[in-house]
Amino acid sequence: xAFGLFLSHFRDSFGIGTTMAGxxxxxxxxxxxxxxxxxxxxxxxxxxxLPVPIGLFLAxxxxxxxxxxxxxxxx
Numbered sequence: 001x002a003f004g005l006f007l008s009h010f011r012d013s014f015g016i017g018t019t020m021a022g023x024x025x026x027x028x029x030x031x032x033x034x035x036x037x038x039x040x041x042x043x044x045x046x047x048x049x050l051p052v053p054i055g056l057f058l059a060x061x062x063x064x065x066x067x068x069x070x071x072x073x074x075x
Contacts, residue, residue, distance in 0.1 A: 007021055014069075014071060035055070035058070038051075039051040039055065042054070
């Protein structure tokens, strides 16, 4: 997850402690795991045409949330 590369900048900007940073990273990896399971199920059910646009939409939505996040709680 690219968040680890920018962790020091996020910690300074949002005042994130190590516990909050760990929770954010854990939530991101849990989201990846759930997304992989859902993508596998959707691919088995409807083929590859369904998970690709859904994944693009969710990735775009996630990036937009991070871009406008006013505090660590929003992340």
